[in-house]
Amino acid sequence: MAITPRNEDYSRWYLDVIRETELAENSPVRGCMVIRPYGYRLWEGVRDGLDSRFKATGHENAYFPLFIPMSFLQKEAEHVEGFAPELAVVTIGGGKELEEPLVVRPTSETIIGHTYSRWIQSYRDLPLLINQWANVVRWEMRTRPFLRTMEFLWQEGHTAHATAEEAVEETLRMLDVYADFAINDAAIPVIKGRKSDNEKFAGAVDSYTIEAMMGNGWALQAGTSHYLGDNFAKAFEITYLDRNNQTQFCHTTSWGVSTRMVGAVIMAHGDDQGLRLPPVMAPVQVIIVPIWRKNKERGPVFEMAERARAALADAGVRVRLDERDDQTPGFKFNDWEMRGVPVRIEIGPRDVAKNAVVLARRDRPGREGKTFGVPIDAVVEHTKALLDEVQAALLAHATEFRESNTRRVDTYDAFKEVLTEAGGFIRVHWAGTSEDEDRIKDETRATVRCYPLDAPEGEGVCFYTGEKTDRVAIFARAY
């Protein structure tokens, strides 16, 4: 089956790419996907990229139970209101009906809050900086692989601090960590911003987000970081004795990135040929395709191909040699292009004669993206440089795409026209209320994605209410 062109049907394109590149598939359990090995390698890229950053910023991993007593969720009013409709509930264990039903965690603020109340006694125990890698379950009706599934994989950081200032600082620090990963590893130019009240986490004081633009101009919330104030501290009695021996409530944060990020990578970079993977995250960074017709050519071609493979592997490059004898080079080119491998090395008899190889980059199709006559002895150096170039080019391309699909409007009519005609992000001055936001959502399906932290616009006139305001918002349709 082929991949539907993006212009024809972007949703089908997305599903086609996931199927054809074997990233994931639906499972017999409604709303749960099977993450196939190639898709899981992308998730490992997310995990490793984030985990090292978490550890570098002083966080440790731990693990808390999958099951949460229903009563725990009920301790924070907004929280339970937000999550109650989405819960999966275990009512039978070991053949018997349970006295208290257990919720399969939709997120772990409550059980972790309960635990922290025991771990934290004194100001000396603070800050407490912990992350968990886990699966969570939210009973979703409309699912889409990676973007919204009933069960998904994620990390959830949970920290406790002595003061509001420190907790806010942590919230923003982790937002920076997410943005750093998105930009430098996933090559996705995210916008850091604060969520509107309508869109914030159930139980948070403030939610921050990194918002990315997908290939159809829609927004994707790729990670969130929440300042929870003392809401959960009060619900779970997370208190400490300060230096003056006074009992104080902690201020807590939580922050998460999920398998959604894999969906972001697919949609931020993919083209009609399939995936385009940023080299930092690509499971296979370099594919070597040997080209030969006559049997006597095969030996020398494979010998040089293997030499290139070994040299690159020794240099730490994730490289594969496509040894399939039952497929043509043309088939292999298309196959690995579809799978988004950033760099291809072609080696044929004429290359062997010249003791050189051809490098081809995924992000520039055809002859234009090829470098001919790369000496075999310099293949590592050239390939590494090219991987860096491709990484930078994907980021530059996505940034350019976002900029050219971000528009400013002064009136609600213009706003609606942009959404209908062009889509993308709309950057506006915004003084509306939550009800205004609901109304706009009903009428246009666009929501406030965030109030960008970097907003040099200064004061202006709200496109909707006509009021003067210095608040800037980005509206878009979103996944």
Added chain:
Amino acid sequence: MAITPRNEDYSRWYLDVIRETELAENSPVRGCMVIRPYGYRLWEGVRDGLDSRFKATGHENAYFPLFIPMSFLQKEAEHVEGFAPELAVVTIGGGKELEEPLVVRPTSETIIGHTYSRWIQSYRDLPLLINQWANVVRWEMRTRPFLRTMEFLWQEGHTAHATAEEAVEETLRMLDVYADFAINDAAIPVIKGRKSDNEKFAGAVDSYTIEAMMGNGWALQAGTSHYLGDNFAKAFEITYLDRNNQTQFCHTTSWGVSTRMVGAVIMAHGDDQGLRLPPVMAPVQVIIVPIWRKNKERGPVFEMAERARAALADAGVRVRLDERDDQTPGFKFNDWEMRGVPVRIEIGPRDVAKNAVVLARRDRPGREGKTFGVPIDAVVEHTKALLDEVQAALLAHATEFRESNTRRVDTYDAFKEVLTEAGGFIRVHWAGTSEDEDRIKDETRATVRCYPLDAPEGEGVCFYTGEKTDRVAIFARAY
């Protein structure tokens, strides 16, 4: 609170060590533990050590749903019989009663079998070599941290092959991988063997195990590898077209190691002071303790301590400098000893004067385990060599302990006497039936741990039935 001596009460010693070294604790959800950061670091050591070995033997990671339709489990008769009493069942999702209850996976043969039946069409799709890192739930009544918990973390490998021979070969290859990890990373001298019919996995043809001896002489099954024959292939129609275009059933395997391995590390090496961690797995391999009394000493001592820390960290050693000013060196020595850190570096004013440090190894208490006057410029070299020595010494010590606590008997009376008087492993010729095994278990609480693969004994007389047999069994009480 102090740690109970092992001789006084081994079970309490185990729980004391886990509490005092902050590895884990009970959660408010019965039978589920919270894995604390230090305990999770040990699990990360297991995970990383195994994951790299899986990948080196051609396996890829994937992820399958947490929930399994109840009907799937019922497709393999022995399997459902084995697991039915231990299931946690989700009956409510999104506020509604489910039409078909969903089981929280106790293991994933069924859902993976279902998936493989779709992935595998031809002999070209074989072998299929996949591993999953996941949490599983088994409704256990008597739980003990790491050893037996309702929810636990593990990896489960699931492979499909064209022939029985290849599947058996894989089963044994993964047993070797487990043994290699246990011996070389965890310093636990495991015995590879086959399980008796009474002890094998529900649905397997043959189960293989690595059995370890704990500090009280009990056995712990630290990993298992199962040859499933075509049992699951028949239940889930995992078939392929062979080279002659004939439909054949696959032969499958599964193999798993869990957070139990952390319990094995605690109990194989721990002593009355607490943990003794093998350097390969230790979260902190080297702790540097600065020693000073007068304020003017602090600067130079810390300067050299920091120099040693930086040099070791640069060399890839997991090193920490204990900078706490409110604790004495003596307290710190005990604290890090309890936490099992393999090597301690002491630096005091006299060491600074000599431009040297003192190395102390965890596995040899007191002066005997110290090396004085190690030149600061040679600290990396000496420390690395010492870490290797400690690693080897822990393995040697555990091996010696196991050998001196393994006994041979010729009669059931002697068998019972050994169990009462000494415990440990009993290595015997064994021609009994499953019923005999049950009877022995009832009478002595000892079970067949395995038929060791390495059994040079040749023919002999069964201690229980008096029959001649060449089958050798290891009996022990077990966790």
